[in-house]
Amino acid sequence: MLESYQKMLEKAKTKSGENKKFLEKLKQKKPADLDLLTHTLHDKAFENIDCLQCANCCKTAGPLLLDKDISRLAAHFRKTPAEFTSQYVKIDEDADYIFKTLPCPFLLSDHYCSVYESRPNACREFPHTSQRNIYQKLKITYFNTMICPAVAEVVEGLKKAYPSA
DSSP states (O other): OOHHHHHHHHHHHHTHHHHHHHHHHHHHHOOTTHHHHHHHHHHHHHHHOOGGGTOHHHHHOOOOBOHHHHHHHHHHTTOOHHHHHHHHEEEOTTSOEEESSSSOTTBOTTSOBTTGGGOOHHHHHTTOTTSSOGGGGHHHHHHHTTTOHHHHHHHHHHHHHOTTO
8 A cells, every 4th residue: 555545544543533523413414515525525536546556445344245246256256156155255243244354355466356347336336435325324434534545535525614513
């Protein structure tokens, strides 16, 4: 990971409590322009952040796997869902399906995804800051500030836009 990205994540971790309180207040207020502003900040952040220089999400936070994700990945490998699950998946303490290992077993050394076209839905949607009804995703946004430098930048932009939140 680039040193500048690492510094962004370290800064987000030091602001963890502040960010959590801010996002909780923002969720309560539900500003009408929240989606539009978040999407704008998302696009701006990714003008300067290259996922292939980071891949921290793939290294530190495995996706929640849905049945359709397991079926799609199993088909990618020409295995049955049961065979794929036996090899790659475990059930966590919340009874959710997740990968057995981190980093992601499909992350290549150059940070490319070896199953990109078949990747899980959670990976497709990450970091969730370009989705609609972002106020519903502010809890995960908080956690993602410490995983993804782009999300850390988005939240800093939101704090400037909504200083009274």
